[in-house]
Amino acid sequence: VPGGAGQRRPNARSHKAILEATGQLLAEVGYGAMTMEGIAARAGVGKATVYRWWSSKAALAIDVLGENPSEPADEDTGDLRGDLVRTVERVIALLTRGLEGEIIPAMSADLVRDPAMAELFRTRIARPRRSSVTAILDRATARGELPKKLDVPLMLDACVGAIFYRLVISGEPVTDEMAGDLVDLLLDGARARTPKRRTARRRPAR
Amino acid sequence: VPGGAGQRRPNARSHKAILEATGQLLAEVGYGAMTMEGIAARAGVGKATVYRWWSSKAALAIDVLGENPSEPADEDTGDLRGDLVRTVERVIALLTRGLEGEIIPAMSADLVRDPAMAELFRTRIARPRRSSVTAILDRATARGELPKKLDVPLMLDACVGAIFYRLVISGEPVTDEMAGDLVDLLLDGARARTPKRRTARRRPAR
Amino acid sequence: VPGGAGQRRPNARSHKAILEATGQLLAEVGYGAMTMEGIAARAGVGKATVYRWWSSKAALAIDVLGENPSEPADEDTGDLRGDLVRTVERVIALLTRGLEGEIIPAMSADLVRDPAMAELFRTRIARPRRSSVTAILDRATARGELPKKLDVPLMLDACVGAIFYRLVISGEPVTDEMAGDLVDLLLDGARARTPKRRTARRRPAR
Amino acid sequence: VPGGAGQRRPNARSHKAILEATGQLLAEVGYGAMTMEGIAARAGVGKATVYRWWSSKAALAIDVLGENPSEPADEDTGDLRGDLVRTVERVIALLTRGLEGEIIPAMSADLVRDPAMAELFRTRIARPRRSSVTAILDRATARGELPKKLDVPLMLDACVGAIFYRLVISGEPVTDEMAGDLVDLLLDGARARTPKRRTARRRPAR
DNA sequence: GAGTAAACGAGACGGTACGTCGAGTCTTTTC
DNA sequence: GAAAAGACTCGACGTACCGTCTCGTTTACTC
Numbered sequence: 001v002p003g004g005a006g007q008r009r010p011n012a013r014s015h016k017a018i019l020e021a022t023g024q025l026l027a028e029v030g031y032g033a034m035t036m037e038g039i040a041a042r043a044g045v046g047k048a049t050v051y052r053w054w055s056s057k058a059a060l061a062i063d064v065l066g067e068n069p070s071e072p073a074d075e076d077t078g079d080l081r082g083d084l085v086r087t088v089e090r091v092i093a094l095l096t097r098g099l100e101g102e103i104i105p106a107m108s109a110d111l112v113r114d115p116a117m118a119e120l121f122r123t124r125i126a127r128p129r130r131s132s133v134t135a136i137l138d139r140a141t142a143r144g145e146l147p148k149k150l151d152v153p154l155m156l157d158a159c160v161g162a163i164f165y166r167l168v169i170s171g172e173p174v175t176d177e178m179a180g181d182l183v184d185l186l187l188d189g190a191r192a193r194t195p196k197r198r199t200a201r202r203r204p205a206r
Numbered sequence: 207v208p209g210g211a212g213q214r215r216p217n218a219r220s221h222k223a224i225l226e227a228t229g230q231l232l233a234e235v236g237y238g239a240m241t242m243e244g245i246a247a248r249a250g251v252g253k254a255t256v257y258r259w260w261s262s263k264a265a266l267a268i269d270v271l272g273e274n275p276s277e278p279a280d281e282d283t284g285d286l287r288g289d290l291v292r293t294v295e296r297v298i299a300l301l302t303r304g305l306e307g308e309i310i311p312a313m314s315a316d317l318v319r320d321p322a323m324a325e326l327f328r329t330r331i332a333r334p335r336r337s338s339v340t341a342i343l344d345r346a347t348a349r350g351e352l353p354k355k356l357d358v359p360l361m362l363d364a365c366v367g368a369i370f371y372r373l374v375i376s377g378e379p380v381t382d383e384m385a386g387d388l389v390d391l392l393l394d395g396a397r398a399r400t401p402k403r404r405t406a407r408r409r410p411a412r
Numbered sequence: 413v414p415g416g417a418g419q420r421r422p423n424a425r426s427h428k429a430i431l432e433a434t435g436q437l438l439a440e441v442g443y444g445a446m447t448m449e450g451i452a453a454r455a456g457v458g459k460a461t462v463y464r465w466w467s468s469k470a471a472l473a474i475d476v477l478g479e480n481p482s483e484p485a486d487e488d489t490g491d492l493r494g495d496l497v498r499t500v501e502r503v504i505a506l507l508t509r510g511l512e513g514e515i516i517p518a519m520s521a522d523l524v525r526d527p528a529m530a531e532l533f534r535t536r537i538a539r540p541r542r543s544s545v546t547a548i549l550d551r552a553t554a555r556g557e558l559p560k561k562l563d564v565p566l567m568l569d570a571c572v573g574a575i576f577y578r579l580v581i582s583g584e585p586v587t588d589e590m591a592g593d594l595v596d597l598l599l600d601g602a603r604a605r606t607p608k609r610r611t612a613r614r615r616p617a618r
Numbered sequence: 619v620p621g622g623a624g625q626r627r628p629n630a631r632s633h634k635a636i637l638e639a640t641g642q643l644l645a646e647v648g649y650g651a652m653t654m655e656g657i658a659a660r661a662g663v664g665k666a667t668v669y670r671w672w673s674s675k676a677a678l679a680i681d682v683l684g685e686n687p688s689e690p691a692d693e694d695t696g697d698l699r700g701d702l703v704r705t706v707e708r709v710i711a712l713l714t715r716g717l718e719g720e721i722i723p724a725m726s727a728d729l730v731r732d733p734a735m736a737e738l739f740r741t742r743i744a745r746p747r748r749s750s751v752t753a754i755l756d757r758a759t760a761r762g763e764l765p766k767k768l769d770v771p772l773m774l775d776a777c778v779g780a781i782f783y784r785l786v787i788s789g790e791p792v793t794d795e796m797a798g799d800l801v802d803l804l805l806d807g808a809r810a811r812t813p814k815r816r817t818a819r820r821r822p823a824r
Numbered sequence: 825g826a827g828t829a830a831a832c833g834a835g836a837c838g839g840t841a842c843g844t845c846g847a848g849t850c851t852t853t854t855c
Numbered sequence: 856g857a858a859a860a861g862a863c864t865c866g867a868c869g870t871a872c873c874g875t876c877t878c879g880t881t882t883a884c885t886c
Contacts (some may be wrong), residue, residue: 030319031315032315032319102318104375105314105315105317105318106315106318106319107315108311108314108315108374108375109237109238109311109312109313109314109315111311111374111375112308112311112312112373112374113236113238113312118377119377121375122375122376122377126375126376126377130376151387151391153376153378154368154378154384154387154388154391155391156376157367157368157371157372157376157378158364158365158367158368158388158391158392159364160367160371160375160376161363161364161366161367161368161369161370161371161372162360162363162364162367162368163367164367164370164371164374164375165363165366165367165370165371166363166367167318168314168317168318168370169310169314169317169327169328169332169366169370170328170332170336170359170362170363170366171324171325171328171332172359172360172363178360181357181360182360182364184395184398184399185357185360185361185364185392185395185396185399186364186391186392186395187395188394188395188398188399189390189391189392189393189394189395189396189398190391190395191398192394192395192397192398
């Protein structure tokens, strides 16, 4: 258009203020009690500005969690069990003491309801964290410590799922001690898969 | 003292109507979109009557889920793996096709927020379903098929947790096929713990 | 007092407790904030018992006000103006400092809405208080101090109405001083009605 | 600072709809049975919008009454008694046949309870109507027909109070005929106060 | 530089649901 | 066989947020 002028322009200051306000409110009142109204007020911003850039408070929370990686490198020591135990302990710490533990279960209702949100959550939060564990297992497989045909996603889901399920549903205590037990259980199960004579499952027989 | 008697009378009809309305609404609109107002209206009852007997919609949903046992006998065939696979398949069916799959994730936010509600949920829903699986494993232990010192709760949490976590968080597909894999993984891990079999598999760790 | 010839048994203890509770609550929270529920609770009685004997809280309040006459004898001194001023001062005291002042305006909405209640109010409260003033004026008429054809009800309504209207509507101050002015105004108006050949009426009131 | 303006905007359409709905409901069901909920529904407006601009239904009713002046000019004919009688007849008509008669007594409970509301009522309703009568008396005073030191507010309160009290409390009939009697009574009382006329008595004439 | 339209703050809007309260009625249990 | 206790249905209360929608007011981009 020849006579046109004027363009869009997502104001950086507002953006930042909104994300900061969201982070503060998540920490202060939790995901459930956080409201879009409160975020806008805290950020000194109109509600419409919040809605213009994020479609829901789940989207906002995902953005905030995704910006704080809280996922240091996973230093590969070559000690498979040790690496895994340390990683699981970090997951436990995250879910019992970090923001994530408060927010993710509270947000799960929104994720189940809204597939697009769930996909965003997986892309920004779940998969990045998951990939570091996958790497450990892949390296072990490459070294021959674990069977090649191992179902890695299933192991991961069982591992993190056990912790998540305890926190949300079963209420069993989630302590650092469970990390070792869990890793042992799953690692032994994984190794049992090594030999080809799978029909006889009953003994490890390596 | 002049007169001096008098008693209560919790109306059975209203109770029943409320529970039925709740069940219908859970199925029709889901837990998140169900409202106390809607329940009262559907039941032909005042909101106050609902609140008199249930403190929240979570309490109501728990009562409704708890009344429908949906837990047939667990027919012990003596085939440990077969029994477990069948049980896991039933869990999968429940969570992917039954009411529970819709409701429990949606309700988890309320459970995490309200410990009393979580306890009620565990007593009425989680533990009863759990006990039938525990029984299978206990019998196997008694038969000597599994080590005596097995951490049964951890196995259960890993097992159901894997399914739950896939549904809510990781989004990996939840199919009947995964039942066998999951049982194999955990069962092999469990057997590896058998003291007599122990030769060189892993480090002391404790 | 309801109940009656020895058939049903209007439990005297409950009756008394209800009236006492009503009196206390009228004094403590006022007519508007008093509830049937509160009365029953305070009296240690079921709500149905209250409703059995009184149809509304207005009926109860009327009963309580009617039982406390708060209307001493009206000592006729023969001094018309003095008697009237003293009486008006008592009305003012009652309406500005007694229970009546709080209750009657608050109750007036119920009276206007419910003619039966209004009639009860007049019979038990208004007319008895009115009759003592009527007596003063009647005696003065008999003595020839006031014209025979005087419209006594109109005078009374103007007199008490002025006070009531100030309290409820106009907000003009209601003080003991207005008693004299009001009596003078109305008494002069009354006397003017006597003969047509009236020239001079009175001297400086003060 | 990037963005940076913003203002309020009380929607005229909603305002009008609310006031109209209030007026209709006052006429249809009366003040006591009128509810904020009903007003909002009738006006096609959210309850919050009603509460945003009016703090209570009393405030709304006052606004509605205040907008309908229902107070034509008071045509000064120079005939003091005639002007007054006509004015009193108009007051009677208003209170027995107009909206005011239904509403004001019903509202009086709220006025007594809430001084701020009472003040608003006086400013918007009572004083404007009062001033037209005051004017008549002031002109008469200026013409010398009435004594200069006349207590005009007292006369007005006695006059309107007599009518109001009859309607609400004493239940005596309120007819157009009483207008003349009331004016005569008060006017004679007022004239008696004229300094020049004073030659003799008040106090027991015998 | 000027013109223009986007994005902005503010917050009012129509709604929905909240959880509480009291009204007046009804039912059961007890004395 | 009445009275006490209290559960019942009903409906309004006043509040909180929702997500949308004007309002004027800045900018910042394009010409």
